[in-house]
Amino acid sequence: MNPKLMLDIFKTSLLARRFEARVIQMAMAGELPGSLHAGAGQEVCQIAAITAMNKDDYILYGHRGVAYMIARGTSLTAILADIAGKEGATSRGKGGVMHVVDVPHGILGESGTLGGGFVISVGVGMALKRRYPGRVVTYFFGDGTSNRGTFHESLNWAAVQKLPCIYFCENNGYAVSVPTSTSTAVPDISARAAGYGVPGVVVDGNDAAAVYEVMQKAVERARAGHGPTLIEAKVTRLFGHYIADQQTYRPDAATVIATKDPLPKLQQTLVNAGVLNDTLLAQLEADAQRQIEEAVATVKAAPLLAPETALQDLYA
Amino acid sequence: MNPKLMLDIFKTSLLARRFEARVIQMAMAGELPGSLHAGAGQEVCQIAAITAMNKDDYILYGHRGVAYMIARGTSLTAILADIAGKEGATSRGKGGVMHVVDVPHGILGESGTLGGGFVISVGVGMALKRRYPGRVVTYFFGDGTSNRGTFHESLNWAAVQKLPCIYFCENNGYAVSVPTSTSTAVPDISARAAGYGVPGVVVDGNDAAAVYEVMQKAVERARAGHGPTLIEAKVTRLFGHYIADQQTYRPDAATVIATKDPLPKLQQTLVNAGVLNDTLLAQLEADAQRQIEEAVATVKAAPLLAPETALQDLYA
Amino acid sequence: MSVITYSKAINQALAEEMERDENVILYGQDVAVWGGIFKVTEGLRDRFGPERVFDSPISENVMVGAGVGAAMMGLRPVVELQFADFIFTAGDEVFLKAGMWRFMHGGAYKVPLVIRAPSGGSGFGPEHSACPEAFIMHAPGLLCAVPSTPADAKGLLKEAIRLDNPVVYFEHKLLYAMRGEVPDGEYTTPFGKAVVRREGDALTIVAWQDMLRRTLAAANRLSKDGIEVEVIDPRTLNPFDRETIIESVKKTGACMVVEEAYRTLGVGAEIGALLLEHALPYLDKPFKRLAIPDVPLPTSQHLVNFIVPSEEDIYKAVKELVA
């Protein structure tokens, strides 16, 4: 894989990681509502997958972090405004960080009930096939979410109608406190592809190049009208399910952070490949910091959404 | 397989076929409500499967015919009373022929929304495991029904908890007018077993001995605490989806009746095996007719259910 | 004017709107090749092709949820649930996705989705016979139509397809064969405008669909007894034309609601509360609700007859109220 692209993935992952850390810090300080589900550990995978899509493709996402939106080009200010309930919030105070939406950047939103994205994505696929042939939609979802009935109904439907839908499962081994083995009859979610006659692929989600590659294939297949692919990326949730989660149920929580973080690994790969060095790294960190602080300042200065917006946006 | 058992299966199948024919005749004559979904063509399969279960096991069934109940020992009078809304109806006018229930014979009922039996059967399995270890529950459902989300949620749950649940799919190639190929991404429903780490088996539903055998294995497995099996029997729906269905969507409807009926085939097998001859056949037909006419007479003489029963049975 | 059935009126509305706008698509179980289990969509697949009219898997969650997704992206899907009761089978998608997806995302897109839901009828059993309109009326974000005549069936469906919001459109199974006059040429029926089906001064009755039919029959009998009731057909439940009902009750001083929903928190409850809020000084007789007595619909016809308000029940109830 092209080192330039890898460097882009690293850059965006770094920005997402730093931004999230800043949000968590502000939440702990009581400056923001604390409902974030940290994406730390999964950003590289999410961003690598999105990098394999075109700008006019679409995504639906789960609750795990905000790297998806950053990768697609949504401004940090907009995301932060969503979290803070300020003017500029993409969902205008209705959805908070869980329902960031940015149609021009192909971000179609999130279902608060897990697995709602499956059914929405089928409809998006139906519309793309008829109105924008060649475009695709990817739904990112967790291993736990794959046990919803909507997974089954939707993958069957997309497969039989050969819709341009990609199913991207981030298997981090947990649904909140419940390990996948307690809740799920097969170790590999991708094994389920067999029930729908579509390719099922496992990939190491910490390997950006590998993720990019399997995603590229899935996108091509969907664009060509051959229907969905079920991709399963094995990833690690570095932190708790949400900010306050002490992970008492996860004895290895501490070592996970030290050993399973894909970001240093990707950094090393790039250094070895000769496209990253200390100077550039320092510059990327500084860039990230600058963007983040600009967003923080802008949103701090922005007014709260007018309370009456609560009554708006229900009907067109 | 034991010819004695085969003869029993034939006998019950014949009774079910003749009973159903009588019901249809009465419905056409306006003597009964006409909401039956004929089971003709699928009885041999249904009865062979049930024969492999014990008397104290349980079943949940779909809407296709009444052979299930006849095989379990529910009286024709009770079934007919259900159809007619008369005293003696097992569901007391609430469910009609769709919801015949007979707990002492292990008949737990039917979900009017297709695939509701999946979720109920998981709970039954949970209760059996705790309260009556060694007993099993089988849910009979159609190919179309396998596209409900409940299929997926339930098979995963039963598999991960190793519940004594058996999933018996009668694939007759149609859901009302829609051929399986239009609605379903894989030709074999049993392929879906791979997504749950359970055995998936295809069997010729017109071959009573084969059905009995695969069912026996599934029952053993479930009894032993190893969890579910997904059995798919390829069967033929001889008639329309329901009584009035002219099957305009099914060009081969006429030839199907002539060529795909398992009953003459089973009859021939038994004649060849030397356990059936013309005399015995005539006697079985006469027996069936007698039982049926007795039931018809009893139910004709029975009073209609009191209208106020409409208000009963909601709360315990 | 031509005289057609309620089901033909629905078929015409679909055909005209599909003709007018290529983004209108139609799907559901058995709607395409077979023309629907109630034969409402006959001929549409042949006319508009299998890309726009297609049979779906038995996957109610996707049926409705994909409708939301497709609507967001510029299609105008019309989804047929085979029975209105299946709004619960697709509960998440109807109430949370269709009803809330736009709101939850700050109005980022429109959701021009129509869910056709055949309701009522009998002999089908508890899960195939309900009139669940009160559930929809309570839910935010879902418009709701309850057409009672062929003319309204056509006009309201055409309007529903053109509206940019999700609509649950209840078609009553017992009305499919009802014949009635339908205007010639292009028309739509606006949402939120009740119609007075009969004028009177003794009492206001609010009813729709099969209960309206029964109410009008009872009203004829009552008229022979010298009692003239005013009968209001709300036509849509969201938006709900509160004013027409309140104005009528201010004139008649009494109100009765006849409906096929379960009695507790049926639509009649909203009307009762409304009158108490806005018409108290005008009311001189107790309010009355005829509805299903809080049990599911059984299968046996004579049991159904016992609990669904009949022409006779309506007639008697009015007699008692105005006595």
Add this chain to the structure above:
Amino acid sequence: MSVITYSKAINQALAEEMERDENVILYGQDVAVWGGIFKVTEGLRDRFGPERVFDSPISENVMVGAGVGAAMMGLRPVVELQFADFIFTAGDEVFLKAGMWRFMHGGAYKVPLVIRAPSGGSGFGPEHSACPEAFIMHAPGLLCAVPSTPADAKGLLKEAIRLDNPVVYFEHKLLYAMRGEVPDGEYTTPFGKAVVRREGDALTIVAWQDMLRRTLAAANRLSKDGIEVEVIDPRTLNPFDRETIIESVKKTGACMVVEEAYRTLGVGAEIGALLLEHALPYLDKPFKRLAIPDVPLPTSQHLVNFIVPSEEDIYKAVKELVA
């Protein structure tokens, strides 16, 4: 008497009933190893073992549907949905299976199932914040509890577990930390008996859960102004103690309902209709409903505050009504 939190009261009820009857089982996402996302079920798995207290897959349809199946066969399952809104995710299983399976099969078995549904709260967004009790109240076959104090939380849950019918038990998230007195020793709280939380003559207010708390606070302020309102807590919505409300209104002559359901066809609608039917001659002031103005609950706290009735809203509304 000891003073414990609402969530501890629920925990105690579960523990006591599991101790008493080995057929009581408890499952849901995160309820076992972790003790529940709201920490309500802490310690129960250790005490009763993983066969009786277990974590479930994210499969709401099975969670509720298996509860029905297990209940039919003699277990007494208590299912925790993580959020009350998920009754729609399991819509078929809640409304059609739990509500109707017994009826549909002529009473062939009992369905002693309890669905615990954490409702209300804020900051969770449109699909995690609703109080969907009116949907349940309209549905046949589902009992419904809305406990407002630790004592009732415990007593009603113990009763729910012992009842032979399915119960949707709403636990309000904002009450989990509320402390209150709970009787020592064994007791249960009967369904269908409202309680007068405060006596008065100016007006009857019906409220429960967090709205009751706000109403009682407003009532204190009103009392200082010389206005004594009567406050009724229905405790269960099915069965619903209509008599206590009617009797109170006959005394006070006016009624207001404060609730967190959507306004149209919220529980207040039923109360309004009821009064119009049974207390018309006694009513001398218009009826009033304070409720959510028919929009979903947004995520941002200050937007939520704008639409959920506050102590101040209640205070002002009473002032206007009795003016």
